[in-house]
Amino acid sequence: xxxxxxxxxxxxxxxxxxxxxxxxxxxxxxxxxxxxxxxxxxxxxxxxxxxxxxxxxxxxxxxxxxxxxxxxxxxxxxxxxxxxxxxxxxxxxxxxxxxxxxxxxxxxxxxxxxxxxxxxxxxxxxxxxxxxxxxxxxxxxxxxxxxxxxxxxxxxxxxxxxxxxxxxxxxxxxxxxxxxxxxxxxxxxxxxxxxxxxxxxxxxxxxxxxxxxxxxxxxxxxxxxxxxxxxxxxxxxxxxxxxxxxxxxxxxxxxxxxxxxxxxxxxxxxxxxxxxxxxxxxxxxxxxxxxxxxxxxxxxxxxxxxxxxxxxxxxxxxxxxxxxxxxxxxxxxxxxxxxxxxxxxxxxxxxxxxxxxxxxxxxxxxxxxxxxxxxxxxxxxxxxxxxxxxxxxxxxxxxxxxxxxxxxxxxxxxxxxxxxxxxxxxxxxxxxxxxxxxxxxxxxxxxxxxxxxxxxxxxxxxxxxxxxxxxxxxxxxxxx
Numbered sequence: 001x002x003x004x005x006x007x008x009x010x011x012x013x014x015x016x017x018x019x020x021x022x023x024x025x026x027x028x029x030x031x032x033x034x035x036x037x038x039x040x041x042x043x044x045x046x047x048x049x050x051x052x053x054x055x056x057x058x059x060x061x062x063x064x065x066x067x068x069x070x071x072x073x074x075x076x077x078x079x080x081x082x083x084x085x086x087x088x089x090x091x092x093x094x095x096x097x098x099x100x101x102x103x104x105x106x107x108x109x110x111x112x113x114x115x116x117x118x119x120x121x122x123x124x125x126x127x128x129x130x131x132x133x134x135x136x137x138x139x140x141x142x143x144x145x146x147x148x149x150x151x152x153x154x155x156x157x158x159x160x161x162x163x164x165x166x167x168x169x170x171x172x173x174x175x176x177x178x179x180x181x182x183x184x185x186x187x188x189x190x191x192x193x194x195x196x197x198x199x200x201x202x203x204x205x206x207x208x209x210x211x212x213x214x215x216x217x218x219x220x221x222x223x224x225x226x227x228x229x230x231x232x233x234x235x236x237x238x239x240x241x242x243x244x245x246x247x248x249x250x251x252x253x254x255x256x257x258x259x260x261x262x263x264x265x266x267x268x269x270x271x272x273x274x275x276x277x278x279x280x281x282x283x284x285x286x287x288x289x290x291x292x293x294x295x296x297x298x299x300x301x302x303x304x305x306x307x308x309x310x311x312x313x314x315x316x317x318x319x320x321x322x323x324x325x326x327x328x329x330x331x332x333x334x335x336x337x338x339x340x341x342x343x344x345x346x347x348x349x350x351x352x353x354x355x356x357x358x359x360x361x362x363x364x365x366x367x368x369x370x371x372x373x374x375x376x377x378x379x380x381x382x383x384x385x386x387x388x389x390x391x392x393x394x395x396x397x398x399x400x401x402x403x404x405x406x407x408x409x410x411x412x413x414x415x416x417x418x419x420x421x422x423x424x425x426x427x428x429x430x431x432x433x434x435x436x437x438x439x440x441x442x443x444x445x446x447x448x449x450x451x452x453x454x455x456x457x458x459x460x461x462x463x464x465x466x467x468x469x470x471x472x473x474x475x476x477x478x479x480x
Contacts, residue, residue, distance in 0.1 A: 001258030006072035026052030043352035048094035074123020085110035102248035115142035151212035158209035163366030170198035175367035180403035186241030246410025
């Protein structure tokens with residue numbers, strides 16, 4: 001699980017770093033003064049908000065990447081987990097306009113990981129440990145919190161899906177696959193079968209609501225856990241083939257890897273040992289008997305930190321995890337909208353500072369019916385019209401063959417989604433001016449833009465494969 005989480009974290013850092021200036025600097029779409037004036041929570045903190053220079057952001061990204069590599073290798077694992085967690089919170093708080101549900105799950109996995117013994121296997125820390133091999137069983141408040149976290153992601157997702165699309169009509173998947181902004185090739189195939197989509201909608205809803213409870217069954221745990229893992233992995237692979245969800249499916253798969261039962265991991269371990277021995281022999285022959293620099297002891301050893309051996313500190317740690325677990329569960333209950341579940345305002349800071357806040361309202365309570373695509377209509381100095389979304393072609397109202405391909409990555413897709421909402425009108429001019437500046441930097445003066453319209457071609461989805469007439473909405477007009 002540690003290796004999976006660290007690998008996904010490295011992917012996340014790499015994707016974010018490709019938009020370092022656009023998403024995290026004052027030259028991008030959310031300058032610091034706009035962030036603090038419109039999208040900042042008083043209980044959040046962010047090292048990335050200390051400066052608006054992309055060079056400063058680059059240093060923080062390098063540190064985050066180094067910490068993630070240490071986590072991957074299991075080198076000073078607890079410190080690597082802490083640094084990865086604190087910098088993930090920092091970068092998420094810097095630009096909340098591009099965050100999605102997978103980000104919440106990733107930060108919670110790192111949070112609980114700080115208290116889990118995920119340094120004891122397949123790690124540099126295990127190699128450095130001189131203690132004897134111990135039982136693979138481990139029980140703590142953190143293991144319970146991790147198991148409950150995985151379970152309630154799906155339970156609360158289902159509870160929040162209270163609309164008729166999910167509970168009665170069974171049309172949720174139909175409307176989801178009607179969203180061209182997130183439609184993948186697998187979804188195009190599935191979209192042709194309305195009865196199958198209806199069945200899968202109901203099956204997904206009931207699976208999310210009831211399947212997690214098998215994790216609480218205290219007997220035949222190997223069988224029930226493999227049932228849960230296999231179903232969840234299959235669900236997220238199916239989602240990734242049908243809908244453009246960024247890293248969400250990889251984060252969700254990495255979350256359940258830690259639930260693999262001992263007999264399964266023993267089998268995996270035997271294959272890993274056999275493969276490692278073959279690799280080591282080949283390396284030894286190539287190096288004429290020299291010691292392989294890749295040689296790593298994969299004995300299942302417990303590397304107990306000294307601070308955990310102290311009786312008072314160990315129980316203090318368990319108490320901290322228990323409080324965090326209660327706050328996280330309470331926050332999830334408050335998302336259901338019931339007055340008696342709401343967290344009092346005076347203690348919300350305790351959940352917001354470490355970002356224990358969570359909301360699993362994915363396609364809830366109903367799926368969006370609004371769909372469409374952007375036309376970035378620019379006017380050049382030589383009196384031409386160009387569409388920045390179509391490499392400078394003449395703007396038109398024809399839907400692109402693949403609306404999803406207009407987005408560089410899922411971060412930009414999420415940004416474009418938030419761009420539509422009326423409460424986020426403050427963000428629109430900054431995106432507009434950012435686009436003008438980037439275009440003008442790479443084009444000669446006659447081809448430079450002196451005015452830009454950000455236009456949304458709105459297409460409302462109706463039942464039975466029908467759509468309302470397309471509406472042209474100018475969301476922003478700006479002139480440099």
